[in-house]
Amino acid sequence: MQHPPDVLVQAIRYDTDVISARQLGRKRAEELGFSRPDQALVATAISELARNIVVYADQGEIELATIHQPDRVGIKITAKDRGPGIADLESALADGFSTGNSLGLGLPGTRRIVDEFDITSSPGLGVIVTVVKWSRR
Template sequence: MKMAGGVPDIQLRRITTDSDIVAARKLGRNIAESLGFSRPDQALVATAISELARNIVNYAGKGEIQIAVIQDTKGAGILVRASDQGPGIKDLSKAMQDGFSTGNSLGLGLPGTKRIMDEFDISSQPGEGVLVVAAMWCKP
């Protein structure tokens, strides 16, 4: 994946509150719309960003969401990078299973986000936070 035009155009949102989640979600939807994503795909991008930002607020307390336009042989896309310096995830394989949650949720956030996006990568070490990088490509 390359940034559009070789120059990173990254929109950064610090995430600490519910209003930050809403702002990041709206930004992602607007970028997806500007790239020509269908309305359903715009909603999926917004949902993925919302899930990742919600995890930051609920489990780490603070972090950031970076959103960038990317260009590849697949065409244009949107890249979402969610990071925090929270407690991390003890068992990543369990966290990626539907229904697993260490909080009071349905446990669909991370596995759902992986299903929504075309590309998804997650890394975490206990005590060192979480990094999720995901991308969705604009379908013609």
């Protein structure tokens, strides 16, 4: 059997790209043997991160990388954009905070449903969010 490529990239610009990205993520999670609830969580995390790109930065990309370790396999999701960036990261990670017209649960909610979460941003330099979801074997 041919191994699927370990890194997949989906350009994000329109809201239909959000659907493509989360479907790509769900498929990859399924291929890697993630449980069904975990597949849904991977897809949800991607959906939140990809939407942030469309809403706040116009365009960017979602990269999905597979991490193989002896006792577990993971999906690393990297959301990158070159938008205006986030001036106040602490607030952006707090439940209910939003500068758009949203519930303010995108970033804090995503942080709750993944195993590792990292965000870097400076005003004017865009945002990079990196999250990892592991599947235990």
